[in-house]
Amino acid sequence: MTENNNYFIVKKKALPEVLLKVVEAKRLLEADKNMTVQAAMNEVGISRSSYYKYKDDIMPFRENLQGKTITFMIIMEDIPGLLSAVLAVIAEYDANILTILQAIPVNGVASLTISVDVLSSSTDISDMLSNLEQLKGICELKLLSRE
Numbered sequence: 529m530t531e532n533n534n535y536f537i538v539k540k541k542a543l544p545e546v547l548l549k550v551v552e553a554k555r556l557l558e559a560d561k562n563m564t565v566q567a568a569m570n571e572v573g574i575s576r577s578s579y580y581k582y583k584d585d586i587m588p589f590r591e592n593l594q595g596k597t598i599t600f601m602i603i604m605e606d607i608p609g610l611l612s613a614v615l616a617v618i619a620e621y622d623a624n625i626l627t628i629l630q631a632i633p634v635n636g637v638a639s640l641t642i643s644v645d646v647l648s649s650s651t652d653i654s655d656m657l658s659n660l661e662q663l664k665g666i667c668e669l670k671l672l673s674r675e
Contacts, residue, residue: 549573597643600642601669605636606633607664628642657669
């Protein structure tokens with residue numbers, strides 16, 4: 529059973545403190561590559577379990593992604609035409625595909641990593657990710673990076 533993920537824009541004041549601390553810990557770890565996760569957790573005042581529970585699900589909103597590269601991973605069923613449907617959704621949002629890495633399907637499931645350039649003509653990338661998740665045969669979608 530796949531979880532239906534939705535994306536929301538929420539004002540900072542509406543977020544629980546633990547989520548804000550997770551974002552701060554991620555910022556600390558990104559700024560100092562030598563910092564350990566435990567040191568970052570001690571500095572922001574949360575447990576490692578809280579960090580690992582939320583770290584992949586919270587990130588600061590960037591108002592203007594144009595000119596940026598986003599990379600996401602999709603776990604998908606090995607269904608004929610599904611990759612074509614994924615690429616059609618990306619094209620619909622006018623994002624430029626930079627790289628596609630697809631693993632050989634194992635037990636009827638394949639992983640796909642895609643990097644796209646968000647152009648000035650690109651429409652809402654959050655909507656694009658949500659629409660990709662809604663495709664029949666998509667098991668999981670995870671945003672890996674935004675540069």
